[in-house]
Amino acid sequence: MADIAGLLSDIVGAEHVLTGDAINDDYTHDESLTARPVRPAFVVRPGSTADVAQIVRLAAEHALPLTARGSGTGLSGACIPSAEGILVSFERMAEILEIDLGNHMAVVQPGVTLEQLDEVTRGHGLVYPVFPGESSASLGGNVNTNAGGMRAVKYGVTRHQVLALEAVLGTGEVVRTGGRFVKATSGYDLTQLVIGSEGTLGVVTEATLRLYPRPEHSATVLAPFARLDEITEAVPRIVGSGIGPLILEYIDLVSMGGITSAAGLDLGVPAEIKESALAYLVVVLEQRRADRLEEDVQELAEMIAGFGALDVYVLPPQAGSALIAARERAFWGAKAAGAHDLIDMVVPRAQMTRYMAEVASVAESTGSFIVGCGHAGDGNVHLSVFQPDPGVLHDAVHRVLSAGAALGGAVSGEHGIGVAKKDHFLALEDPAKIELMRRIKTAFDPAGILNPGVLF
Amino acid sequence: MADIAGLLSDIVGAEHVLTGDAINDDYTHDESLTARPVRPAFVVRPGSTADVAQIVRLAAEHALPLTARGSGTGLSGACIPSAEGILVSFERMAEILEIDLGNHMAVVQPGVTLEQLDEVTRGHGLVYPVFPGESSASLGGNVNTNAGGMRAVKYGVTRHQVLALEAVLGTGEVVRTGGRFVKATSGYDLTQLVIGSEGTLGVVTEATLRLYPRPEHSATVLAPFARLDEITEAVPRIVGSGIGPLILEYIDLVSMGGITSAAGLDLGVPAEIKESALAYLVVVLEQRRADRLEEDVQELAEMIAGFGALDVYVLPPQAGSALIAARERAFWGAKAAGAHDLIDMVVPRAQMTRYMAEVASVAESTGSFIVGCGHAGDGNVHLSVFQPDPGVLHDAVHRVLSAGAALGGAVSGEHGIGVAKKDHFLALEDPAKIELMRRIKTAFDPAGILNPGVLF
Numbered sequence: 052m053a054d055i056a057g058l059l060s061d062i063v064g065a066e067h068v069l070t071g072d073a074i075n076d077d078y079t080h081d082e083s084l085t086a087r088p089v090r091p092a093f094v095v096r097p098g099s100t101a102d103v104a105q106i107v108r109l110a111a112e113h114a115l116p117l118t119a120r121g122s123g124t125g126l127s128g129a130c131i132p133s134a135e136g137i138l139v140s141f142e143r144m145a146e147i148l149e150i151d152l153g154n155h156m157a158v159v160q161p162g163v164t165l166e167q168l169d170e171v172t173r174g175h176g177l178v179y180p181v182f183p184g185e186s187s188a189s190l191g192g193n194v195n196t197n198a199g200g201m202r203a204v205k206y207g208v209t210r211h212q213v214l215a216l217e218a219v220l221g222t223g224e225v226v227r228t229g230g231r232f233v234k235a236t237s238g239y240d241l242t243q244l245v246i247g248s249e250g251t252l253g254v255v256t257e258a259t260l261r262l263y264p265r266p267e268h269s270a271t272v273l274a275p276f277a278r279l280d281e282i283t284e285a286v287p288r289i290v291g292s293g294i295g296p297l298i299l300e301y302i303d304l305v306s307m308g309g310i311t312s313a314a315g316l317d318l319g320v321p322a323e324i325k326e327s328a329l330a331y332l333v334v335v336l337e338q339r340r341a342d343r344l345e346e347d348v349q350e351l352a353e354m355i356a357g358f359g360a361l362d363v364y365v366l367p368p369q370a371g372s373a374l375i376a377a378r379e380r381a382f383w384g385a386k387a388a389g390a391h392d393l394i395d396m397v398v399p400r401a402q403m404t405r406y407m408a409e410v411a412s413v414a415e416s417t418g419s420f421i422v423g424c425g426h427a428g429d430g431n432v433h434l435s436v437f438q439p440d441p442g443v444l445h446d447a448v449h450r451v452l453s454a455g456a457a458l459g460g461a462v463s464g465e466h467g468i469g470v471a472k473k474d475h476f477l478a479l480e481d482p483a484k485i486e487l488m489r490r491i492k493t494a495f496d497p498a499g500i501l502n503p504g505v506l507f
Numbered sequence: 508m509a510d511i512a513g514l515l516s517d518i519v520g521a522e523h524v525l526t527g528d529a530i531n532d533d534y535t536h537d538e539s540l541t542a543r544p545v546r547p548a549f550v551v552r553p554g555s556t557a558d559v560a561q562i563v564r565l566a567a568e569h570a571l572p573l574t575a576r577g578s579g580t581g582l583s584g585a586c587i588p589s590a591e592g593i594l595v596s597f598e599r600m601a602e603i604l605e606i607d608l609g610n611h612m613a614v615v616q617p618g619v620t621l622e623q624l625d626e627v628t629r630g631h632g633l634v635y636p637v638f639p640g641e642s643s644a645s646l647g648g649n650v651n652t653n654a655g656g657m658r659a660v661k662y663g664v665t666r667h668q669v670l671a672l673e674a675v676l677g678t679g680e681v682v683r684t685g686g687r688f689v690k691a692t693s694g695y696d697l698t699q700l701v702i703g704s705e706g707t708l709g710v711v712t713e714a715t716l717r718l719y720p721r722p723e724h725s726a727t728v729l730a731p732f733a734r735l736d737e738i739t740e741a742v743p744r745i746v747g748s749g750i751g752p753l754i755l756e757y758i759d760l761v762s763m764g765g766i767t768s769a770a771g772l773d774l775g776v777p778a779e780i781k782e783s784a785l786a787y788l789v790v791v792l793e794q795r796r797a798d799r800l801e802e803d804v805q806e807l808a809e810m811i812a813g814f815g816a817l818d819v820y821v822l823p824p825q826a827g828s829a830l831i832a833a834r835e836r837a838f839w840g841a842k843a844a845g846a847h848d849l850i851d852m853v854v855p856r857a858q859m860t861r862y863m864a865e866v867a868s869v870a871e872s873t874g875s876f877i878v879g880c881g882h883a884g885d886g887n888v889h890l891s892v893f894q895p896d897p898g899v900l901h902d903a904v905h906r907v908l909s910a911g912a913a914l915g916g917a918v919s920g921e922h923g924i925g926v927a928k929k930d931h932f933l934a935l936e937d938p939a940k941i942e943l944m945r946r947i948k949t950a951f952d953p954a955g956i957l958n959p960g961v962l963f
Contacts, residue, residue: 153743153857197692208690210699211667224939231855232886234664235917236653236703237924237932238962239944243666243699247692264749287609293720293795339749343799399687401609430688461691468693476693483680487950488695494946506694 053113059095059137062105067143069094077123078138079131082382083471085392086128091118091138098143100217100225100256107254108223110137111498118502119250121161121189125196126382126393127469129249129505139254141191147171148257154231155262156214161191161255168260178265180206183465184379191255197247199465201298201335201375204290204428208465210246212261218245218253221496231259244491249467250502252495268344269297269337271371272351274360275320275328279303282332283403285358286427289334290400292354294347298335299428300378306424306435307331309384314377318370324361332360332427333374381424381433390435391444394423396455397464400430409454410434417447431464449475468506477507509569515551515593518561523599525550533579534594535587538838539927541848542584547574547594554599556673556681556712563710564679566593567954574958575706577617577645581652582838582849583925585705585961595710597647603627604713610687611718612670617647617711624716634721636662639921640835647711653703655921657754657791657831660746660884664921666702668717674701674709677952687715700947705923706958708951724800725753725793727827728807729774730816731784735759738788739859741814742883745790746856748810750803754791755884756834762880762891763787765840770833774826780817788816788883789830837880841891847900848892850879852911853920856886865910866890873903887920905931924962933963 059068069078070093079088092115097103110117116136123130132138145162150171157168157179166186168179181193183200192198194216199208206212215229229235229242245253276282282301289296302310307330311318320328334351338344352363366374385393398406410432414421419438425431434451438444452462452472456479462468468476477485489507493499515524525534526549535544548571553559566573572592579586588594601618606627613624613635622642624635637649639656648654650672655664662668671685684697701708732738738757745752758766763786767774776784790807794800808819822830841849854862866888870877875894881887890907894900908918908928912935918924924932933941945963949955 151855151857152747154855155743155747197690197696199690199692203690207667210690210696211663220939220943224943226937226940226943228940230853230915230917231857232853232917232920234653234655234659234666234885234887234920235853236655236705236919236921237917238936238940239704239708239947240653240666240699240702241940241943243696244947246696248695249692252695264747266749287611291608291611291720293722397686397688397691399607399610401607401687429690431690459686461686461688461693463692464688464690465692480694481682483676484682484684484694484697487676487680487682487697490950491695491700491947494943494950 055113055115056093058109059093059106063095063097063102067096078120078140081123081125081128081130083126083128083469084386084390086131086469086471089131089134091132091134091136093137094140095137096140096143103139103219103254103256104223104225106137106139107219107221110500111221111223114498115500116503117500119191119254121192122164122187124185124188125192125467125469127467127471129196129467129469131470133504141189150175151231156231157260157262159190159258159260161189163190164188172262173265176265177262179212179260180263181209181212190258194246194255194258195248195250196467197465199431201300201426203426204299205295205297210243213242213246213258214261215259216242216245216255217257218255220253221498221501249469249505251492251506252501266337266339268341269335270344270348271366271374272334272348272355273318273364273366274332274355275324275362276330276332276360277327279330279407280404281359282330282427283407285332285355287401289354290428294351296334296428297337298333298375300333300424301427302331302333302378302424303422304329305422306381309388310377310381313380313384314373316373316377318366318374319364328361335375378424385435389437391438392436392448394434394436394448394451395431395464395466396452396460396462397429397431398455398458398460402458403427403430406432406455406458410451413447413450413454417443419447429464452479470505473506511549511569511571514565515549515562519551519553519558523552534576534596537579537581537584537586539582539584539925540842540846542587542925542927545587545590547588547590547592549593550596551593552596552599559595559675559710559712560679560681562593562595563675563677566956567677567679570954571956572959573956575647575710577648578620578643580641580644581648581923581925583923583927585652585923585925587926589959597645606631607687612687613716613718615646615714615716617645619646620644628718629721632721633718635668635716636719637665637668646714650702650711650714651704651706652923653921655887657756657882659882660755661751661753666699669698669702669714670717671715672698672701672711673713674711676709677954677957705925705961707948707962708957722793722795724797725791726800726804727822727830728790728804728811729820729822730788730811731776731780731818732786732788732816733783735786735863736860737815738786738883739863741788741811743857745810746884750792750807752790752884753793754789754831756789756880757883758787758789758834758880759878760785761878762837765844766833766837769836769840770829772829772833774822774830775820784817791831834880845893846891847894848904850890850892850904850907851887851920851922852908852916852918853885853887854911854914854916858914859883859886862888862911862914866907869903869906869910873899875903885920908935926961929962
């Protein structure tokens with residue numbers, strides 16, 4: 052039997068190869084609530100693309116599963132390794148290689164975190180606009196999960212911001228896709244194919260990301276509503292107004308209680324309003340001019356009042372930021388509260404009202420407690436499912452996902468399929484598409500070593 | 508030998524199958540200047556997706572090449588059929604199936620033209636924002652070439668607007684990709700893979716497109732410059748200002764002369780300015796409020812003056828529209844003037860200055876005349892090459908494309924590779940990527956019947 056650890060050490064140096072007890076528990080899991088941790092046979096920390104290419108070739112030669120890992124903040128278990136496999140961890144490839152001011156782009160290694168990038172772009176008056184809610188997440192992980200977040204209603208998701216990639220195929224070949232431009236029709240778009248592929252098509256070793264001028268002025272508007280469906284009905288009209296919200300979220304009663312109490316946040320909503328509010332609409336506007344922001348806020352507030360809001364509050368800047376920050380930590384609240392599973396289904400925005408009614412009906416008929424918040428502007432609903440019985444839980448989740456699929460939705464809006472939603476994905480997706488995806492997978496990874504067990 | 512015409516007639520009815528002399532010349536070519544027309548053995552006009560699926564299965568059974576055709580306005584020869592093959596033409600599948608106001612989307616058949624869609628969306632105060640400059644182009648063709656155009660600097664290209672597709676694979680299987688949402692991480696993004704694949708991966712039978720609120724107010728700013736590089740230097744600064752132009756073009760002296768004289772257009776530029784102007788910057792701004800438009804125009808005009816413009820003109824609305832319309836017809840001017848080839852290379856925006864210098868040097872050393880205009884905001888340069896000697900022409904084009912590739916560009920920004928740029932594409936692209944693309948092609952089209960000879 053080959054001395055894999057020795058061969059890996061030849062590539063990266065023995066100090067960057069871990070085995071057995073030297074492998075920290077962190078490497079065995081991500082933040083998924085349902086995926087089981089797995090300790091890999093080897094953890095290796097490459098220092099360069101050339102290292103990664105050699106590691107992949109070694110894995111292919113020895114038919115060893117290989118899983119890439121960024122910060123491990125994913126929610127679908129896609130970076131959980133195989134027990135007999137190699138985990139490639141990117142803490143040594145975490146450099147911002149370039150801020151290209153002429154093209155408004157950043158070139159980053161996969162281990163760079165969102166926080167790290169934001170700090171540097173801020174200094175240039177620029178912003179990388181994808182904020183999936185966990186700033187310690189790595190860009191490599193973001194690319195692989197096509198990370199989204201609250202600002203997607205304005206800027207789109209990771210898919211819309213990644214212009215070029217360097218990736219190592221399952222063959223060990225290094226390819227560079229795309230370029231420092233937003234448009235090209237020169238062969239198939241390999242960049243878009245790798246984005247969101249959850250480590251199954253290639254190991255991403257570099258990404259070129261779009262940056263935008265960072266608007267200086269923003270404001271947060273909060274509106275309690277007596278019914279959730281009033282919010283879901285209002286959303287298309289707000290988007291259609293052309294006012295261009297940065298963030299357009301709904302938060303249900305229970306989640307708002309959890310979010311604000313965990314953050315010790317008082318938003319100044321009077322008790323009598325709180326008592327009749329079943330859900331909250333949160334809208335953030337941004338503008339490059341303060342006067343326009345003020346006008347837009349006024350216009351938005353009047354619009355929302357007309358949609359039946361119980362009241363409309365323009366939050367003081369600090370309270371606004373605190374609410375958004377607290378909303379970003381909603382996952383941790385759900386986890387702390389003992390949620391048994393998370394759902395991040397995306398449905399057509401205009402179907403959210405029907406979808407939420409279906410969710411309520413599943414909750415009732417399975418005796419589960421299902422609450423949440425979501426990116427209302429995108430139809431991306433985040434639900435925490437509380438149901439201690441594993442069989443009933445699986446059934447409830449499957450019914451919630453089936454209901455969304457029947458309305459034209461997709462199983463995951465931004466968390467990915469990973470291992471956590473694989474059963475549901477395979478059961479709900481068209482078998483012809485699954486077979487096509489398998490053939491595409493083979494085109495990239497003929498030996499089937501890249502993250503096997505994820506997606507398929 | 509099988510009676511293919513008879514079998515096709517069984518599918519769509521004999522009146523929708525053409526052979527021999529009944530095949531109009533229009534079916535033999537697109538608008539490419541260099542691709543040779545080819546008369547197919549069969550033209551078939553399906554009426555439904557089911558028809559298309561049967562036709563593809565028939566083609567696969569009999570190993571017949573199959574090419575899809577929209578309006579035939581492409582510039583790379585990608586819809587030119589094979590002599591022994593089947594041309595699938597979409598004049599009978601040209602219906603707007605739905606304008607979905609809740610989701611701001613349109614669902615169209617492939618034969619729908621941009622003009623047709625614009626007329627309907629206008630009535631709803633919405634817009635499909637891709638304007639590749641030829642409004643008789645079909646949406647099916649736009650999807651297959653990832654059509655761009657002048658508004659890409661604000662809205663992106665077709666790739667950014669197509670949310671879902673129905674397509675027939677080379678196996679005859681019908682798949683529906685994506686959905687009425689802007690974000691999903693649920694398997695590989697098949698939608699993005701088919702977009703820009705020039706008919707080689709599937710036959711698109713339906714597309715779901717994003718619509719936007721149609722801003723009511725727009726203004727056109729024209730600025731002559733003494734040097735083209737002053738414009739290419741100004742572009743990143745205009746984009747970086749956050750003013751968000753809808754259109755950001757440069758037009759060189761010769762092209763501006765051709766464009767305005769063909770359209771009988773007087774832009775009111777005084778003779779003494781015209782004499783020193785080597786290139787023009789054209790910027791269109793749009794806003795949902797007239798007062799903001801006026802402020803933005805003022806700000807932009809001051810900015811441009813600061814970049815060394817010889818003068819700055821805010822065009823009266825009619826002159827502005829006429830200039831943009833005339834610019835959209837620039838291709839016809841180049842064709843009428845006898846251009847021998849067209850180039851639509853895309854380079855990183857910040858490399859345009861260097862790229863144009865390289866182009867000038869190729870023009871000089873090959874004794875060619877190379878002029879143009881382009882989407883300066885995207886680094887997408889449109890060049891007309893005048894060089895009567897075919898060998899020298901090929902060399903000049905190849906050197907212009909190589910120079911752009913060396914600067915990090917791609918062979919085609921929006922026209923596609925088709926047959927017209929195939930030699931150059933294959934020579935300049937990484938062989939590992941070409942092989943990967945071939946394997947992807949096989950995953951979609953194992954029999955290799957879909958538009959063979961295009962791309963590869």
